[in-house]
Amino acid sequence: MTVTSAKLDLSQTGTTLHRGATDSAWWRSAVIYQIYPRSWADAKGGGVGDLKxxxxxxxxxxxxxxxxVWLSxxxxxxxxxxxxDVADYRDIDPIFGTLDDAKSLVTQAHSLGLRIIVDLVPNHSSDEHEWFKAALAAEPGSPERDLYMFREGKGENGEExxxxxxxxxxxxxxxxxxxxDGQPGQWYLHLFDPKQxxxxxxxxxxxxxxxxILKFWLDIGVDGFRVDVAHGLIKQEGLPDWTGAMNMLDLTDMEKxxxxxxxxxxxxEIYRDWRAILDSYNTTGDDSKDRIMCAEAWVDPPSRAAAFVRPDEFHQAxxxxxxxxxxxAEDLREVIEKSYAANDSVGAPTTWVLSNHDVVRHASRLGLPIGRPRPNGIGADDxxxxxxxxxxxxxxxxxxxLALPGGSYLYQGEELGLPDHTSMPDEFRQDPTFARTGxxxxxxxxxxxxxxxExxxxxxxxxxxxxxxxxxxxxxxxxxxDQQDGVEDxxxxxxxxxxxxRRERDLGEGSIVELDSPADTVVFRVECRAEQTYVAVNLGSDPFELSSGATVLVSSEPGVTTTLPTDTAVWFTA
Incomplete structure (x- = not known):
């Protein structure tokens, strides 16, 4: 391989993409770790993870x-x-433990300086929720049915x-x-599974x-909520037909x-009311105890997503x-530029994420050919x-x-480089998507x-x-x-x-400047508290030279000093 002769010009002014916030509320720069409780640690030994x-x-x-920590x-x-599919929003499923176990978890986390974010699922309940069972037993047009989306069918006998x-x-x-009376009746809406x-x-x-429900968990001491399907609660009046894709994770049709x-x-309107409740639990003058909300909102364009993080709604999305x-390189630059522009317009932090419980882990996803659509799962025959x-x-x-100012979310096991299980036999699959799509x-x-x-x-x-x-x-x-703990690199x-x-240099709170750089690279300067930290990523096929006098703080691959190899990122000072 050849080494690109061009060096980074660190004397350039660059383009400021984002200026650091004037307040230092913890959630603006927090790194939050997602735990999927079923799969984190199993104290009982039954095969499903639990709160203990x-x-x-x-x-x-x-x-x-x-x-x-965010708990699914x-x-x-x-x-x-x-x-x-929640049947009772105020209690713990026995497979995970008890409400006392949840309280103990919150207490132990706080003693370690960790905050606890819990998942809230407001778009739908389980069909075993007491409200839905009462709705099924009630008549069409009853108050019980009005709690859900019951409608008469089309066709001569409502059969459609x-x-x-x-x-x-x-x-x-x-x-x-x-x-x-034993006769076919009304229909109910479930944007996900019929049991939801x-x-x-x-x-x-x-x-x-x-x-x-919000107040119940805030009284227990949780520090906030991640809100599931935050963009789905309200449906358009009249429920008109829709010919676009229904994959919530595909924003293509939403762009059109x-x-x-x-x-x-x-x-x-709903989230403004919720924000007022969270703010009422805050301690005046101490933003380290702010209770927060993060939106799972698969929307496009970025300006629509930014609407969720206006000052009186969500803290993060x-x-x-x-x-x-x-x-x-061009894709990364574009999304970073647009993200800061949209969120800065409403005074909100940009919240970065690469993996979660709904997508192929990025250690696997990034090993696929560049530019392919992101798959919804990878199997042995793929x-x-x-x-x-x-x-x-x-x-x-x-x-x-993790160099980008704002918040970041990590998904359990990504710090180990865990891949997806891409050869899982189909008989083990439990995701309802698998069954409903044949x-x-x-x-x-x-x-x-x-x-x-271990x-x-x-x-x-x-x-x-x-x-x-x-x-x-x-x-x-x-x-x-145990194979990686204490192992260099x-x-x-x-x-x-x-x-x-990141914590020592306050990168999450900084301003960020985009610098001109060689083709197939992205380079930023993060400025905070009179310190400058550079981050460079090489996405091309050839290595390129860092600027003379660069002192490497950390690199994604070992041995980086003056030359940045392909598919490698580095933080350095100069």
Whole structure:
């Protein structure tokens, strides 16, 4: 390979993309770690993770250097969608433990300086929720049915669904019920699984109930909420037909036309009321105790996403454009520029993310050919990612992400470089998407596999029995925590170093300047408290030289001093 002769010109003024916030509220620059409770640590040994298991592993997260923990749902649930089908929002499902276990977890986390963010699922409940059971028993037009989206069908005898909407998980978004007289009756809307009926958010009682749920968990001491399907609560009046795609994770159609089930303006009134509740729990003059909300809002363009983080609504919203961006310099530059422009226009931090429980892990995703659409799961019969290239790019992408001012979210196990389970036999799959599409969409099981703690222990240390609700791939053994802890240049130690330097240099609170750089590279200067930190990423095929006098602070690949190899990122001073 040749080395590009051009060097970085660090004397250039550059283009300022974002100026650091004047306040230092913790959530503006927080690094938040997502735990998928089913797959983190299993204290009982039954094969499903639990709250006591999470509590036992909190010191690991403290040592990693994160600020807060986001927990996916642990509420009472029949687990039709792994807990995103909630039957009781004020209690813990027995597979995870008890309400006392949850309280203990919050207390232990706070003692370690960690905050706890819990998932809230307001778009739909389980069909086993007491409200929905009462709605099924009640008559059409009753107050009980008005809590959900019940409608009369079309056709001579109501035999056709009220509209043509399809479920995100595949198949129709409507299910017909059998009435008390044994005859087919009304239809109810479920944008996801039939066991997840959508609430009617035009009903004041629904709004009152969720305000009460917020207060319940705030009184227990949680530090905030990640709100599931935050863009879906309000549907367009009249529920008109929709011919676009229903995959919530694909923003393509949203760019062309506005879907009637997503991102309706009426959702913002709801979140302004919620923000007022959270603010009422804050301590005046102490923003370190702010209670926060983060929106899962798959919307486009960025200006629509920014509407969710106006000063009186959410504190954060996931940057899914960044997650979905191709591994190309021009794509990275564009999404970073647009993200800062949109969020700065409303005074909100940009919140970066690369992996979560709904997408193929970036250690696998980035090992696929550049520019391909992001798959909804990878199976044994699919083209397999290049594991070496994928991990190399994943380490570089994270090195870039953690240098960017704003907040960042990490997904459990990414600090180990865990890939998706791309060879999982189909008989183990549990994602409702797999069943409802007849296997055409594999779904999200591959990214939800239990964590790897110890190479030579049962279930790689997930528990002591070896039972796991999803099978773990063999490669997880060599990537387990005990194989990387204290090992120089391991992915775990890279994350620890990145998080330590990020905190020491206050990178999350800084201003960021984009610099001109050689083709297929991106270079930024982050300025905070009179310090300048440079981050450079090489996405091209040839190495290039850093500027003379550069002092490397950390690099995504070992041995970087003056020359930056391909698929590598570096932080340095000059």
């Amino acid at each position: 298991g999470i509590t036992s592993r909190l010191p690991y997260l403290h040592d990693l250097g994160i600020d807060a 749902p642990f509420y009472t649930s029949p687990q039709a969608d792994a807990g995103y 669904p009220p509209n043509n909407w399809q479920s995100v998980f595949g198949g129709p978004a409507w299910t017909r019920v059998t009435e008390a 009926p959508d609430f009617n958010w035009q009903n004041p009682r629904v709004r009152e109930e969720f305000e009460s 036309q506005h879907p009637p089930m997503w991102d309706q303006d009426g959702v913002h 996931f940057n899914f454009d960044f997650l979905q961006g191709a591994w190309r 083209e397999q990612p290049d594991a070496v290239v994928g991990l190399r790019r994943a380490r570089a992408a994270t090195t870039l992400m 296997g055409k969409e594999l779904g999200r099981d591959g990214c939800r596999v239990p964590m790897a703690w 190479k030579d222990s049962p279930a790689f240390g997930f528990n002591t029995t070896g039972e796991t609700w999803l099978p773990q791939p063999e490669v997880y053994g060599s990537l387990a925590v 391991s992915t775990l130690e890279l994350y620890r170093t990145l998080l330590r330097i």
